[in-house]
Amino acid sequence: MLLLDLGLQGLVQGAIYALIALGLTLVYGLLRILHVAHAALFTLGGYVGVIVTNGTGSLPLAILLAMVSVGVIGIGVYRFCYRPLLNRSPLVALIASIGLFIAAEEIYRLVFGPYGLSFVTPPLQTQVEVFPGVFLSHARLLVVGLSVVIIGILAWLSGSTRTGVAWRATVSDPDIAASFGINIEKVRYLNFFIGSALAALAGVMVALLNNLVEPTMGAVPAYKALAIIVLGGLGSVRGTLVASLALGVIESFGTIYIGHLLDRDAIAFAFLVLVLMVRPRGLLSRG
Amino acid sequence: MAYEITVLTTMAISILFALSLNVITGFCGQVSLGHAAFYGIGAYTAALLTKSGIPLALALLPAAAAAGAVGFVVGMASLRVRDDFLAITTMGVAFLFVGFVRKQEMLGGEIGISGIPSVAFGRPGLLALSLLCTALFVLLTVHIRRSWMGFAFDSVADDEDTARILGIDVPRFKLWAFVIGTAGAGVAGGLYAHHIRFIGPDSFGFLESITALVMVIVGGIGSIWGVALVAAILSVLPLFLQFVDDYKLLLYGVLVFATVRYAPGGVAGLARTLAMRIRR
Numbered sequence: 197m198l199l200l201d202l203g204l205q206g207l208v209q210g211a212i213y214a215l216i217a218l219g220l221t222l223v224y225g226l227l228r229i230l231h232v233a234h235a236a237l238f239t240l241g242g243y244v245g246v247i248v249t250n251g252t253g254s255l256p257l258a259i260l261l262a263m264v265s266v267g268v269i270g271i272g273v274y275r276f277c278y279r280p281l282l283n284r285s286p287l288v289a290l291i292a293s294i295g296l297f298i299a300a301e302e303i304y305r306l307v308f309g310p311y312g313l314s315f316v317t318p319p320l321q322t323q324v325e326v327f328p329g330v331f332l333s334h335a336r337l338l339v340v341g342l343s344v345v346i347i348g349i350l351a352w353l354s355g356s357t358r359t360g361v362a363w364r365a366t367v368s369d370p371d372i373a374a375s376f377g378i379n380i381e382k383v384r385y386l387n388f389f390i391g392s393a394l395a396a397l398a399g400v401m402v403a404l405l406n407n408l409v410e411p412t413m414g415a416v417p418a419y420k421a422l423a424i425i426v427l428g429g430l431g432s433v434r435g436t437l438v439a440s441l442a443l444g445v446i447e448s449f450g451t452i453y454i455g456h457l458l459d460r461d462a463i464a465f466a467f468l469v470l471v472l473m474v475r476p477r478g479l480l481s482r483g
Numbered sequence: 484m485a486y487e488i489t490v491l492t493t494m495a496i497s498i499l500f501a502l503s504l505n506v507i508t509g510f511c512g513q514v515s516l517g518h519a520a521f522y523g524i525g526a527y528t529a530a531l532l533t534k535s536g537i538p539l540a541l542a543l544l545p546a547a548a549a550a551g552a553v554g555f556v557v558g559m560a561s562l563r564v565r566d567d568f569l570a571i572t573t574m575g576v577a578f579l580f581v582g583f584v585r586k587q588e589m590l591g592g593e594i595g596i597s598g599i600p601s602v603a604f605g606r607p608g609l610l611a612l613s614l615l616c617t618a619l620f621v622l623l624t625v626h627i628r629r630s631w632m633g634f635a636f637d638s639v640a641d642d643e644d645t646a647r648i649l650g651i652d653v654p655r656f657k658l659w660a661f662v663i664g665t666a667g668a669g670v671a672g673g674l675y676a677h678h679i680r681f682i683g684p685d686s687f688g689f690l691e692s693i694t695a696l697v698m699v700i701v702g703g704i705g706s707i708w709g710v711a712l713v714a715a716i717l718s719v720l721p722l723f724l725q726f727v728d729d730y731k732l733l734l735y736g737v738l739v740f741a742t743v744r745y746a747p748g749g750v751a752g753l754a755r756t757l758a759m760r761i762r763r
Binding site for chain 1: 514560563564565567568570571572574575576578579581582583585586689690693696697700730732733735736737738739740743744747
C-alpha cells in the first residue's frame with residue numbers, strides 16, 4: 197500500500213510540475229528563452245486564486261480570473277521584457293528573466309505581505325478512498341483531472357486547428373512561417389497567454405493543496421521546472437510531460453528511501469545531473 | 484576601527500568571490516548559476532580544518548583544492564552539455580550541494596557549524612589575509628588576461644566552434660577556467676566562514692550564486708576592475724542603507740534587468756563610452 201500511495205502522491209506532484217513546465221516549454225520552443233520569471237506568474241496565479249475565492253466564495257470563478265489576468269500579464273512580460281532582447285544572446289534573456297523573477301518576488305512581499313495568505317474556508321478537502329486503504333483529497337483529484345483535460349485540449353489545439361498549425365509552423369521556422377502570411381507576433385502573444393494561464397492554474401492548485409500562498413512559493417518550482425524542461429529535451433512537449441511525471445514519482449519515492457542522504461529538491465537535481473551526463477540533450481533525445 | 488575593518492573584510496571577500504566567477508563566466512563565457520556551491524565547499528572545508536586546530540592560512544589551501552576538485556568535475560560536465568543545458572546543470576549542482584549538506588550530521592546538518600575559531604591577530608589579521616588573497620587573485624586574473632590563456636578564453640567565449648577550428652584545445656581551457664574560478668571561490672568561502680564565524684546550508688543558497696552573477700553582469704562581463712568595483716559597492720551597501728538590506732533582491736533584480744536591457748557592457752562598458760565621449 198505504501199508503494200501505491202507514494203506512486204499516487206508522485207503523480208499528483210508530477211501533474212502540477214507538468215502544468216508549470218508546459219508553459220516554460222512553449223516559451224522555449226518558440227523563443228529559445230529560459231523563462232525563469234514564469235514562476236513569478238505561477239505565484240501571482242496563486243495569490244489571485246486565494247484572494248478571489250476569499251472575496252467571492254467561488255473557486256471556479258477564482259481559477260478563471262487567475263488564468264485570464266495572469267495570461268494577460270504574461271503577454272506583457274513578453275512585450276516589455278523579452279521582445280527587446282530577442283536578437284541578443286539567449287543567456288542575456290535568461291539573466292534578465294532571473295532579475296525579473298527576483299524583483300517580482302520582492303514586489304509580492306511588499307504588496308501582499310511577507311507571511312502569505314490562506315483560504316478562509318479551504319475548498320475540496322474531503323478525502324476519498326480511491327483504492328482500498330489509499331486516500332486522496334478532492335483537491336488532489338481535481339489537480340490530476342484538470343491536468344489531463346487541459347493537456348488533451350492543448351494536444352487537440354496544436355494538432356487540428358488553424359491556430360495550432362500556425363503555432364507549429366512558427367516553432368519550426370519563424371521566417372518561413374512569416375512568409376506564408378502567419379502573424380508571428382500574434383502566435384507569440386497567444387503562446388505567452390496560454391503558458392502563463394497554465395502557470396496561474398498550477399499556482400491556484402498548489403495554493404489548494406498547501407492552503408497557503410507566500411511570496412517565495414515560486415522559488416523552488418522555478419528552478420525545478422527548468423530542470424524538467426531540460427530533462428525533457430528543451431522545447432519538446434512530450435518530453436516535458438514524461439519528465440514531469442517521472443520527477444514527481446522519483447521525488448516521492450526518493451524522499452522515503454534516500455531522504456536521509458539528500459533532501460527533496462536535491463534528489464530532483466541529482467536526477468537531472470545524472471540524466472544529462474548520460475544523455476546531454478534530454479531524456480527522449482536520440483543519439 | 485573595528486567597524487571599518489569589518490566593512491573592508493566584507494568588501495575584499497566579495498571582490499574575490501565575484502572575480503572568481505568572472506574567470507568562468509566573464510573570461511571563458513561559461514554561465515554558472517551555481518557558484519555559491521564552491522564558496523560553500525571552501526567554507527565548510529576551512530571551517531572543519533580550523534576547528535581541528537589548523538591555522539586558517541594553511542586551511543585555505545585544502546579549501547581551494549576541494550572547491551577546485553569539484554569545479555573540475557563540473558567543468559567536465561561543461562564539456563558534455565552546452566549553453567542553456569550547462570546553465571541548468573550548474574544550477575542543479577548548487578541545489579545538490581545545499582541538499583547534501585542539510586542531511587549530513589558531520590557538517591552540522593540544518594543547524595550548520597558555529598563557533599568557528601577566530602584567526603591569529605583577530606579581525607585585523609583576517610582583513611590582512613583577505614586583502615592578500617584578493618590582491619593575489621586580482622594579479623592572477625590580470626596576468627591571465629594578458630597571457631595566451633586569456634586569448635584562448637576569449638575565443639572560447641566568443642565562438643566555441645570557431646575556436647576549435649583554429650586549433651585551440653577548447654576542453655582544456657574550459658577545465659582551466661572552472662578550476663581557477665572554483666578554487667578562487669573556495670578561498671573566498673574559507674575567508675567568509677571565519678569572517679561570519681557561523682555557516683549553514685542557507686548561507687550558500689541559490690541567491691548567493693545569483694549575487695555573484697549580478698556583480699559580474701552589472702560590473703561588465705569580463706572586466707576586472709568593473710566587477711571588483713561593483714562587488715565592493717554592492718557588498719557593503721546594505722550595511723549603510725537599511726532599506727537596501729530589506730529590498731536587496733529587488734535592487735539586484737532591477738539592476739540586472741536594467742543592465743542587460745540598457746547597458747549590456749555594465750559599469751565598465753558605460754565608463755568606456757563616457758571616456759570616448761570626453762575624448763571627442
